[in-house]
Amino acid sequence: MQMAIEISVPKLGLTMEDATLVCWKSAAGEMVKREQIVLVLETDKVTFEMPSPGDGLLHPVAAAGSRIEVSEVVGYLAVDKAELAKLAARHPAAETSAPAAAGKTPAGTTAAAVEPPAAPATAGGRAKASPVARVMAQAHGVDLSLIAGSGPGGRVVRADILKAIEKGAPARAVPAPAAAAGELLSAIQEIPIAGVRKVIFKNMHLSLATQAQLTLHTEASAAAMIQLRSRLNAAGAKVSYNALLVKVIAQALKQHPLVNAGVEGEVIKVWRQVHVGVAMDLGRGLIVPKVRNVDSKSIREISADIDRLAEAAKAGSLALDDLTFGTFTLTNLGAWDIDDFTPIVNHPESAILGVGRIVEKPVARDGQVVIEPRLALSLSFDHRIIDGAPGAAFLKTIKDMIEEPALML
Amino acid sequence: MSDRIMSASAALAEALHEEMARDETIFILGEDLTAHAGIFGQFKGIPEKFPGRILDTPISEACIAGCGVGSALTGMRPIVDFHFSDFVTCGMDEFCNQAAKIRYMFGGQVKLPMVVWCPDGAGLRAAAQHSQSLEAWFVHTPGLKVVVPSEPADVKGLMKAAIRDDDPVMFFQHKRLFRREGHVPADPEFIIPLGRAAVKRAGKDVSLLTYGSGFFLCMEAAGELAREGIEAEVVDLRTLKPLDMETVAASVKKTFRAVIVHEACLTGGFGAELAARIQAELFDHLDAPVLRVAAKDVPIPFSPPMEDFVLPKAADVIQAVKTVCYR
Numbered sequence: 001m002q003m004a005i006e007i008s009v010p011k012l013g014l015t016m017e018d019a020t021l022v023c024w025k026s027a028a029g030e031m032v033k034r035e036q037i038v039l040v041l042e043t044d045k046v047t048f049e050m051p052s053p054g055d056g057l058l059h060p061v062a063a064a065g066s067r068i069e070v071s072e073v074v075g076y077l078a079v080d081k082a083e084l085a086k087l088a089a090r091h092p093a094a095e096t097s098a099p100a101a102a103g104k105t106p107a108g109t110t111a112a113a114v115e116p117p118a119a120p121a122t123a124g125g126r127a128k129a130s131p132v133a134r135v136m137a138q139a140h141g142v143d144l145s146l147i148a149g150s151g152p153g154g155r156v157v158r159a160d161i162l163k164a165i166e167k168g169a170p171a172r173a174v175p176a177p178a179a180a181a182g183e184l185l186s187a188i189q190e191i192p193i194a195g196v197r198k199v200i201f202k203n204m205h206l207s208l209a210t211q212a213q214l215t216l217h218t219e220a221s222a223a224a225m226i227q228l229r230s231r232l233n234a235a236g237a238k239v240s241y242n243a244l245l246v247k248v249i250a251q252a253l254k255q256h257p258l259v260n261a262g263v264e265g266e267v268i269k270v271w272r273q274v275h276v277g278v279a280m281d282l283g284r285g286l287i288v289p290k291v292r293n294v295d296s297k298s299i300r301e302i303s304a305d306i307d308r309l310a311e312a313a314k315a316g317s318l319a320l321d322d323l324t325f326g327t328f329t330l331t332n333l334g335a336w337d338i339d340d341f342t343p344i345v346n347h348p349e350s351a352i353l354g355v356g357r358i359v360e361k362p363v364a365r366d367g368q369v370v371i372e373p374r375l376a377l378s379l380s381f382d383h384r385i386i387d388g389a390p391g392a393a394f395l396k397t398i399k400d401m402i403e404e405p406a407l408m409l
Numbered sequence: 410m411s412d413r414i415m416s417a418s419a420a421l422a423e424a425l426h427e428e429m430a431r432d433e434t435i436f437i438l439g440e441d442l443t444a445h446a447g448i449f450g451q452f453k454g455i456p457e458k459f460p461g462r463i464l465d466t467p468i469s470e471a472c473i474a475g476c477g478v479g480s481a482l483t484g485m486r487p488i489v490d491f492h493f494s495d496f497v498t499c500g501m502d503e504f505c506n507q508a509a510k511i512r513y514m515f516g517g518q519v520k521l522p523m524v525v526w527c528p529d530g531a532g533l534r535a536a537a538q539h540s541q542s543l544e545a546w547f548v549h550t551p552g553l554k555v556v557v558p559s560e561p562a563d564v565k566g567l568m569k570a571a572i573r574d575d576d577p578v579m580f581f582q583h584k585r586l587f588r589r590e591g592h593v594p595a596d597p598e599f600i601i602p603l604g605r606a607a608v609k610r611a612g613k614d615v616s617l618l619t620y621g622s623g624f625f626l627c628m629e630a631a632g633e634l635a636r637e638g639i640e641a642e643v644v645d646l647r648t649l650k651p652l653d654m655e656t657v658a659a660s661v662k663k664t665f666r667a668v669i670v671h672e673a674c675l676t677g678g679f680g681a682e683l684a685a686r687i688q689a690e691l692f693d694h695l696d697a698p699v700l701r702v703a704a705k706d707v708p709i710p711f712s713p714p715m716e717d718f719v720l721p722k723a724a725d726v727i728q729a730v731k732t733v734c735y736r
Contacts (some may be wrong), residue, residue, distance in 0.1 A: 130666050130696040149734050151697075158665055159698040159735070 004087055005054040005077040009041060012048055013320020019043045020167050021074060023064045029084065029092055030057045032077060039074065042167070044199055046318045047271020059087045063148045066161055074196045080399045116205035129156035129296060136161040140409065141192070195349040196285035200204040205349035211382040215354075216392055218398040223377040228405050232299065243303035245330055245355060248401045249300075251408040253328065256394040259386060260327050264346045269387050270284050277326035277346060278306055282314050287327055288346055289322045334358060339376040350385055353398065354378035375402065412592040417466070417582065417652055418451050420561035424568040425452065425488070426446045427597050432486060436462040436573060439468045439490025439526075443572050448492065449587050451526065460623045460698035474500030474525070478508050481523040486572060493539050493582060494527035497546075508577040509552030518576040524568070530583035530622055530672060530710040531720055536719040537708035540716075548650050554603055555650040559624035559727060563592040563647055566601030574603060583622045583672075585663035597706055608660065610641035615730050616667045619707065623670040623721070626702075630700035630726035639734055649679055657683070666733040670726055673676050675703035697733035 009019055022040040026032050038052040039060075055162065056077025068074055076091070078084035085320045090396035109216040109348035133156045137144045141355035142164050148155035195199050207213070225244055253260045253274055261270045274295040291302055312318045330344040334357035343354035356376030363372045386394075401407045415423070429435045440484055442463050443456040455463050470491065477489040491497060497504065531540035547553045554576055558564045564582060571578040576700060593599075601634050609624070610631050617627040624645045631641040644660050646653065663668050667687055669680035679703035687699050705719045 130665075131692045132694050132696045135693045157735055 001023060003079050004059070004083055005056055006073045007038065007050075007053060007075040007077065008071050008073045009068045010043075012043065012046065012109055013324060015322045015324055016043055016070060018067055018069045021062050021064055021066055021068050022047070024058070024060050025049075028058055028059050029116050030058050030091075032056060041068075041194075041386075043320055044167075046320055046323065047316050049317070053332055057084045058079065059084055060094050061091045065148050066094075066150075069193070080231075092247050097193070103135075122203050128154055130158060132158050133161050135347075136165075138376070140165050141190075158160055161211055161393060164281075168192060168198055173351065177322075196287070200286055204344055205258045207345050210347065211314055211345055211350075213345055213380050214388065215380040216382045216388075216395050217340045218222075218377050218395055218399055220402040221363075221379060221400065224405055225375070226358070226373060237300065237303070239299055239303045240306060241276055241334070241355075241358075242297055242330060242332055243306055244405075245353070246278065246294055246302050246306070246403075247299045247334070248398055248405075248408065249276055249330060249353060250274055250297075251401060252394060252397040254295060254388065255397055258344040258390060259351050259381065259394050261385060262327070263350070263382070263385060271327045275326045275328075277329040278309070279329060279331040280310060282310070287318070287323065288312055288326065290324070290326045328352070330355065333365075334375075338374055340378050343378060343380045345380050345382060351379065351381040351391075354380065378400075412594055413507070414590050415561055415593050416588050416590050417558075417561040417564045418453075418587045420565040420591075421451050421568055421582070423455050423593070424565045424572075425455060425515055426458065426627065428461060428569055428572045429455070429604070431690035432459045433462075434476045434484065435486045435488065436464065436480075436490045437490060438464040439473060440464055440466055440492055442490060444533060444720075447490065451587070452490075462533045471495050473662050474508075475502035475568070477523045477525070478503050478511070478521065481508075481521045481577070482511065482519055485513045486522045486524075488520075488526055488572065491525060491527045493535075493636055494529035494543055495538050495541050497525075497527060497543060500525075504547070504553070504577070504579070505550045509550050512576065513552060513729070518653045519682075520733060521577050522572075522575045522685065523577045525577065525579050525580045526573045527579060528584045528657060529581045529585075531704070532585045532622075532718065534711065534713055535584075536711040540709035542581070542671065542704075544581050544621075544649055544697060545677060545679045545682070546681055554648070555581070555599075556603060556648050557621040558647055559580045559583075559586065559621055559645055561589070562599075563601060563607075563645070565593055566599050566665055567603070567647060569600045570603050571658060571694045573600070578603070581621065582596055586622060589625075601647065604650065604653055605654035606644055606656040608656065609645050610643040612642035613666065614640045614664055614666070614734055615642070616657070617641050617643045617670055617726065617730070618657060618660075618667055619643065619648060619670040622672045623702075626721060626723050627670050627722040630730065633723065633727055637736075639730060639736065641730060645695060651684075651688075654686060654690065657687070659714070660692050661687060661691050665694055666730075667695075667699045668702060668726065668729045669699065669734060670702045670721065672704055673720060674706045678703050697735070700729040702732055703728050 019041040020041045024039050025037050032038050032052045035051045035053050038322050039050050041048045041050055049380045054077055056079055059078055060075040062068055062074035076087050083369050086316050142160050143162060146155055147156050147160050147164050150160050150357045151157040169272045229244060239322055257270055260274055261268055273293055275290045275292050276294050277290045291305045294302055307320060322345040326349055328349055329352040331343050331352060332355040334355060337357050341354050345352050356375045358373050361367050361374045424707050442452055442465050446452045479485040480487045509563050512519055512521055528711055529542050544555050544557055556567050556571055556578055556726055558567045580654045619627045627643045629645050642660050642664055644656060668684050671680055673679055684699040701719045702725045704721055707719055710716045710719060
């Protein structure tokens with residue numbers, strides 16, 4: 001009978017199948033309390049700090065850097081030292097990247113089945129790797145000594161390199177060489193395309209490579225929206241422009257359902273649900289969390305959702321389900337004084353609304369020049385499935401609703 | 410041309426009939442050929458159709474081999490039937506010291522178009538002196554070509570190529586495969602050039618490099634492995650010398666792993682030679698050590714359970730594949 005508590009990888013989202021164990025937050029043999037962050041997981045979309053499922057002495061069995069399937073056991077929490085020793089005998093320990101506990105790691109933990117990335121078999125020597133793994137590591141600038149080999153005796157094999165490349169390899173620190181005399185072009189830094197950057201890299205290219213994208217520009221008077229926002233703010237919690245814009249999008253999509261669509265194989269699917277992603281960059285790269293079912297939410301509900309998602313994004317605690325299955329995206333560059341731009345559709349969606357700054361401009365009205373707050377709108381869409389006229393009509397509806405919010409009713 | 414289903418024996422007989430009809434310098438000599446059309450019935454119809462061109466000899470392998478060498482040197486194209494490949498030891502000087510070297514020693518002034526037909530292999534409860542797979546001995550002898558077909562079509566296409574070749578060819582055909590049937594093209598000019606391997610099952614996870622009876626073990630193993638999600642590529646080498654290293658290299662570069670399978674015993678077998686070449690020429694493409702699956706290093710036992718124990722099985726191939734695939 002085993003009394004120990006198993007630590008396993010939770011399913012963080014509907015589509016999640018596995019994750020990378022980035023690191024352990026406690027050393028082997030260390031006492032861990034319930035709810036204390038015990039390890040860090042990373043999927044291709046989020047990083048998740050996992051709280052401990054209970055109290056106990058930590059016995060990690062999966063090495064930092066390894067790929068773990070959902071519900072796979074990565075470690076145990078022992079009730080006491082005797083049980084820890086028993087666990088160590090039964091399950092070879094993996095080293096943690098955290099510093100060793102002040103006491104002493106229990107006997108048995110040295111017999112690691114998997115070479116730990118922090119202290120691999122290379123100490124002073126050469127990493128064990130298959131020939132093809134060695135060639136691939138060289139070609140991709142992957143440092144073999146930082147990879148936990150899955151082969152016999154910790155041998156790094158081809159699959160390990162592929163995984164490392166996929167998740168963003170622990171790239172070899174490339175010393176920036178001084179520009180040689182006469183060299184016309186030299187890099188001062190080499191940044192591996194990995195992690196979130198890799199996802200963005202692939203998705204952006206996929207979007208433009210698969211769709212026929214077209215961008216339409218127009219401008220709206222922002223006066224009514226400014227007024228609406230100040231009235232709402234006076235009456236309760238603060239509402240952001242993005243919340244108002246998401247509401248506008250939701251209402252406009254009701255009139256133009258074909259814009260809320262995607263292509264799957266040879267079929268255009270017009271989605272029942274309206275999930276609007278709001279593009280954010282909070283210092284960790286571009287992410288687009290989704291506001292769910294906006295068509296049935298009030299402005300205040302939408303605003304609260306966006307605030308919650310932004311907080312989670314800042315804390316790095318977004319769930320995978322917050323990032324998948326969008327049907328339309330809003331991207332707002334107003335904060336950077338941008339007017340018109342050409343947003344790239346967030347594949348596999350089919351349309352994205354780019355919003356610029358609100359700026360006062362002289363406008364001719366009824367033969368008079370008046371000063372008015374104006375807002376630039378840019379709609380990019382997949383011309384394969386949305387023709388120019390319906391796309392323009394959708395943008396016109398957006399513009400009309402911004403200028404006359406009563407049209408949303 | 411449409412394909413027919415026929416046995417390896419029938420495919421061999423057809424190759425002989427076609428070639429003997431085409432070229433009257435071709436003749437067959439060996440023991441007990443005319444009365445029973447060969448001890449495996451492989452020469453069916455030939456004594457009647459080509460009288461005088463299939464000759465019974467005394468029971469003297471040195472004599473049979475020597476006649477072959479002499480007649481080849483003087484303009485004939487002999488096919489020497491050696492009954493059991495195990496008996497080559499009695500013709501070793503003629504094959505390895507004479508046939509293999511004469512063309513070289515005469516500076517290319519003579520040629521030696523002889524086929525030595527050697528039924529080999531175990532599994533027939535024929536005991537240690539009638540069950541061996543000896544191809545590696547001849548691969549080790551410069552001047553000889555070595556062919557080991559598996560399927561009936563290969564038997565036919567390679568026998569025709571061997572007969573038309575101007576150098577001595579050791580042609581090993583597994584006794585247990587004589588009755589095995591397969592598709593054989595009807596085209597009388599269907600010839601498989603010596604030195605050309607065939608990828609008979611495509612796969613991306615491991616290369617099974619094999620020949621002769623090993624081919625069928627590999628196909629069985631590949632079928633099992635596919636159910637477990639491992640796609641094995643089966644390369645039938647067909648000719649061991651000259652060796653089609655190009656096809657081997659293309660396969661290993663694709664799969665990064667190689668397992669060599671043959672029925673001959675392990676130590677000093679052809680697998681050792683091939684493994685050495687793979688590591689030398691394809692080192693940077695390997696993701697695992699090259700493994701060999703072969704018979705155990707003992708004389709083939711007469712006892713059926715012991716014989717089965719000594720010979721390689723599909724399960725051994727599967728085990729080796731899992732090892733190199735880190736599964």
